[in-house]
Amino acid sequence: MSVLTAIGSILSGLTKPLSDAYSAYTARKAAKDTAEAKIKMAKQAGDFNIQLSDAEWEAISKRNESGTWKDEYVTLIITSPFVLLFLSAVASAWTGDPRFIVSANAGIEALKGLGVDLGDLMAVVVFAAVGLKSIGAIKK
Template structure:
């Protein structure tokens, strides 16, 4: 039962942080201030709230993971004796990425981290 309770606690923490942000913004508007001070977590919540209706993250995830999805699709196609065209195309994708000095494995890792909300500085 602990994980469920933790989810509700985090949800309440987020609600409390949003109410603090709104109160700070209202106070700043009332006082005529141009800038308000927020913690990193508050800024993150505010930016997430603004991005709630976008598909940007999903689009990037699909684009980055598509070569790996194509590998599975190509392997299935080949296993059923339907040719290796998809696997050949995927091999070309990896060759072109390597020629452009793009590490698809690391790109995939950072995309997964972003999807689950892990912020890290390299």
């Protein structure tokens, strides 16, 4: 019975993130549809004062940002230390020279000296990329 419990626990652990992501997707889609309906009704009525919830406002603002590079730029900047570390490890292995790794580690230590937690920063970027607004909801 404990093997079945372990398998069930593993399966629920694997499906919960997918379920949560789908729930977040449907909530964002519903907010976008509601906001667009409110805007359409306001235009027809000639009303310039529209009350939108935070989710509706976010959905509309994301629609307007679809052609910008802002999110991609932030993602590139935040992930660059990890790319640098990977490339320096490859270069170090290729050439047999450990200075590449030492230099990359020195750069990452300098970032840590600024008080930047690269793990939390990476989590924020990944969650933002998939459209999750709060890390607190994920860490529960």
